[in-house]
Amino acid sequence: MSLMKRWDEYLGPKDERLEAESARYLRIGYYLLLAGVVLCIYYGVMLEQVSYVTEVPLLTAAGAEVVFPNALLVGALLVACFVPLALQARCGIVSDRARFAQVDSVPWDLVLLTSLACGAVVAVLSVVMRVLAEMQIVGVGSVAWGGDVAIGIVCFGLAFMLAMAFSASLFRDAIKNRRRLEDELDD
Numbered sequence: 001m002s003l004m005k006r007w008d009e010y011l012g013p014k015d016e017r018l019e020a021e022s023a024r025y026l027r028i029g030y031y032l033l034l035a036g037v038v039l040c041i042y043y044g045v046m047l048e049q050v051s052y053v054t055e056v057p058l059l060t061a062a063g064a065e066v067v068f069p070n071a072l073l074v075g076a077l078l079v080a081c082f083v084p085l086a087l088q089a090r091c092g093i094v095s096d097r098a099r100f101a102q103v104d105s106v107p108w109d110l111v112l113l114t115s116l117a118c119g120a121v122v123a124v125l126s127v128v129m130r131v132l133a134e135m136q137i138v139g140v141g142s143v144a145w146g147g148d149v150a151i152g153i154v155c156f157g158l159a160f161m162l163a164m165a166f167s168a169s170l171f172r173d174a175i176k177n178r179r180r181l182e183d184e185l186d187d
Contacts, residue, residue, distance in 0.1 A: 018093055021091065021093060022088060022093055025084040025087045025088050025093075026084050028083060028084055028087065029080045029081065029083055029084035030080070032076070032079055032080040032083055033076060033077065033080035035076075036072075036073070036075070036076025036077070036079065036080060037073065037076060039072075039076070040069045040072045040073045040076055041069070043069055043072065044068075044069035047066065047068075047069065085170070088174075089170055089173050089174055089177070090177065091177070093174065102178070103171065103175065104175065105175070106168050106171045106172060106175075107171065108168075110167075111164060111167040111168055111171070112164070114163060114167055115160050115161075115163035115164040115167060116160065118159050118160065118163040119155075119156040119157070119159040119160030119163065120156065121159075122155050122156060122158075122159035123152040123153065123155050123156035123159070124152070126151055126152045126155040127148050127149060127151065127152035130148045130151055130152075131143055131145075131148050134148070
């Protein structure tokens with residue numbers, strides 16, 4: 001709990017106006033995610049039902065032409081994540097915390113910390129999920145531990161770089177948009 005307390009001290013107090021506007025955009029993302037997941041599950045149920053009724057198994061050549069619900073779920077998740085981010089960036093909102101809400105330059109310390117955390121989470125998830133999949137398919141004795149760790153390292157690097165680029169560009173765009181809005185208000 002003290003780690004969260006220190007993190008809150010580092011970020012500073014919340015700006016209530018930005019918090020309310022950010023919550024509105026996050027609510028839009030939540031509704032998009034909810035609708036997307038429900039539609040994907042419903043499509044998956046219908047897909048299995050048609051497969052069962054027609055006695056055409058999905059995991060054959062006949063099923064190769066089918067759009068599987070997992071692909072649609074990934075699409076729904078991406079839309080639900082990036083729409084609120086785009087709306088926030090368009091309005092110049094990067095954070096609802098006072099320390100980063102009105103910055104004049106990219107706060108590289110925060111960008112680095114969040115990118116490291118993002119990379120670490122993706123790396124650990126990649127290794128753990130890969131090991132679990134291998135244990136189920138080939139057994140514990142045939143798990144390629146070194147290869148799985150190598151995949152985790154590659155995933156860490158990719159996630160870290162993408163998070164750095166995305167976070168920095170999000171801050172730059174927000175700063176640029178905020179300055180544009182301030183200039184319009186001054187005129």
